[in-house]
Amino acid sequence: MTEFLQQLINGLALGAIYALIALGYTMVYGVLRFINFAHGDVFMLGAFAGYFLSPLVNRVLPAQSYAGGIIVLVLAMAICAALGMLIEILAYRPLRNRPKLTVLITAIGVSLFIEYTCQHRAVFGAAPRNFPDLIPANNWHLGGVVLSSNQVIVFVTTLLLLAALRFIVQRTKVGTAMRAVAFNEQAAALMGVNINSIISFTFGLGSALAAAGGILFAMNYASIDPLMGVQTGLKAFVAAVFGGIGNLPGAALGGVIMGVVETFAGGIPGLSNYRDGIAFAILIGVLIFRPAGLLGKVQTEKV
Amino acid sequence: MNSGAKRWLLAAIAVAVLISAFSAHFNRYYLGIAIDVGINIILAVSLNLINGHTGQFSLGHAGFMAVGGYSAAKLTLTLQSLVPPWAQPLLFIAALLVGGAMAAVAGLAVGVPTLRLRGDYLAIVTLGFGEIIRVIFQTSETFGAATGLTGIPRWTSFGWAWSGAALCVFVITSLVNSTYGRGFLAVHDDEVAAGASGINPVRYKVTAFVIGAFFAGIAGGIYAHHKSFLSPTGFDFMKSIDIVVMVILGGMGRTVGVIIAAVLLTVLPEFLRGFADYRMILYSLLIVILMLARPQGLFTFGNTNRNAKA
Numbered sequence: 001m002t003e004f005l006q007q008l009i010n011g012l013a014l015g016a017i018y019a020l021i022a023l024g025y026t027m028v029y030g031v032l033r034f035i036n037f038a039h040g041d042v043f044m045l046g047a048f049a050g051y052f053l054s055p056l057v058n059r060v061l062p063a064q065s066y067a068g069g070i071i072v073l074v075l076a077m078a079i080c081a082a083l084g085m086l087i088e089i090l091a092y093r094p095l096r097n098r099p100k101l102t103v104l105i106t107a108i109g110v111s112l113f114i115e116y117t118c119q120h121r122a123v124f125g126a127a128p129r130n131f132p133d134l135i136p137a138n139n140w141h142l143g144g145v146v147l148s149s150n151q152v153i154v155f156v157t158t159l160l161l162l163a164a165l166r167f168i169v170q171r172t173k174v175g176t177a178m179r180a181v182a183f184n185e186q187a188a189a190l191m192g193v194n195i196n197s198i199i200s201f202t203f204g205l206g207s208a209l210a211a212a213g214g215i216l217f218a219m220n221y222a223s224i225d226p227l228m229g230v231q232t233g234l235k236a237f238v239a240a241v242f243g244g245i246g247n248l249p250g251a252a253l254g255g256v257i258m259g260v261v262e263t264f265a266g267g268i269p270g271l272s273n274y275r276d277g278i279a280f281a282i283l284i285g286v287l288i289f290r291p292a293g294l295l296g297k298v299q300t301e302k303v
Numbered sequence: 304m305n306s307g308a309k310r311w312l313l314a315a316i317a318v319a320v321l322i323s324a325f326s327a328h329f330n331r332y333y334l335g336i337a338i339d340v341g342i343n344i345i346l347a348v349s350l351n352l353i354n355g356h357t358g359q360f361s362l363g364h365a366g367f368m369a370v371g372g373y374s375a376a377k378l379t380l381t382l383q384s385l386v387p388p389w390a391q392p393l394l395f396i397a398a399l400l401v402g403g404a405m406a407a408v409a410g411l412a413v414g415v416p417t418l419r420l421r422g423d424y425l426a427i428v429t430l431g432f433g434e435i436i437r438v439i440f441q442t443s444e445t446f447g448a449a450t451g452l453t454g455i456p457r458w459t460s461f462g463w464a465w466s467g468a469a470l471c472v473f474v475i476t477s478l479v480n481s482t483y484g485r486g487f488l489a490v491h492d493d494e495v496a497a498g499a500s501g502i503n504p505v506r507y508k509v510t511a512f513v514i515g516a517f518f519a520g521i522a523g524g525i526y527a528h529h530k531s532f533l534s535p536t537g538f539d540f541m542k543s544i545d546i547v548v549m550v551i552l553g554g555m556g557r558t559v560g561v562i563i564a565a566v567l568l569t570v571l572p573e574f575l576r577g578f579a580d581y582r583m584i585l586y587s588l589l590i591v592i593l594m595l596a597r598p599q600g601l602f603t604f605g606n607t608n609r610n611a612k613a
Contacts, residue, residue: 034423035423035426035427091591091595094595095594095595098598099598100423101360101423101426102594102598103594104360104423104426105547105551105590105594106590106591106594106595108544108590109587109588109589109590109591109594110587110591111587112544112583112586112587112590113584113587113588113590113591115587116583116584116586116587117584120580120581120584121580230540234430234434237427238431241424241427274438274439274442276434276438277434277435277438277439280431280432280434280435281431281435283427283428283431284416284417284428284431284432284435287417287420287424287427287428288416288417288419291419291420291424
């Protein structure tokens, strides 16, 4: 039982991170209807931003303090939001009205470009690096279950960010505009919504969440490398499809389920080797039996 | 026209075998590259049937190649000692065909359940299948797990690789130009209209996947007997992307363009070995610039109407 609870906590922590990344995929899909392959790499850049910001922040604030951790997180989110917008303006905006596959391939190209540039020895180098401890390390023992301070931070941060996101999307003017663009781009434009700035904002928001996910991931797994976003990004994408792509609560739910399933599967001896394949098996199952995802709406095709 | 194409095929195979006969005089490094070119032509032209002519989008071609390569290699490794030397070419052909057949079965397994999906969903599912195939080979002890298979006899010569390429080009070109094959183009142009005209889109899509996967499997077998070892990392997502880029660079559905692109993209990286650090950065940048500037492919001229939808 304790082992079950322990695995559940580990799974939920991983799932919360997947949820943060999945939200970015699903938001971009909502407004532009394409898969931003480079999103996983923005997640990686977030972790690296945290890695380089941490020593700078420590000059002002003591190392391993909560205030310092929060500042690193916020700065990394801001940097990645800017990067996400830059990627959109340079690579995706010129292709706005082109066929979807052209954009998809461009996204793959952007993703590869970021990965290979970061692997170059003049940038980050290919070797993994140790991520510094941002906050005081503590382990709480509840019965037989161990809960680390990093995991608590993952839960707290994720919940806060989800609440903030919900507020932005549902209660603010820019959020309303986002939903309008996702619903019908042309109609939104006719109602005076500036499509370009809304799409830019969506990229920024999604990238900021990915950066937060990157830092939380790095805090929990301690090692970062330029290719860390590939597998994690793919799994988060699967989570977004699982929940129903374009649907925000669905992405969060899908991410959590994905994290829990993967962690439990990793604990079963015969299955642990197939850990990386499980995400895709789930994806294929979902797309075959319920292509719209768990919470997505089934859309009929107009001829 | 058809007999003319057959004559071309025979001529191509004859030339390939003839060159192969003198291969001992060539630089082994260049010969190796030439064989790689042949293999990549098979891969690109077979993917072109799926992505170009039929207008689907597969990102899992390396998975089919892996199935073919591993099956062929396993068969040769098991039967090698039982077969007299004179029968080795027969065993090689049998291994290639078995590899192709296994890949075709995999293509069927991928094709049937997923072809209800379109566009980027299909791309993601094929990507997923490719990854699952790789994970299975990576964990299966029978196939050498993470180390892969080693000691595969080096039976691939220039003649084998280029005969395979010629055969692949011949079969796929003839197929697409046949009365039956017009259906692939119809499905590409407009699925709904094709369906309304009595063409079964699902059947055409599955056929494209099975035939494309078959040739990818053959290419895998030739590759296995060329490199003499196989490891699961050689068949990852990147390999699939490489093949997709060849098809896009050549122009979707343009066989000649795709062949030129396959040659270019195999030879060019070899010349860039000196800039190894920047090679892949340039490569990824090339993809982005190509999509921004010439999404219809480098070798597509004139009527681009057909490709507007691709």
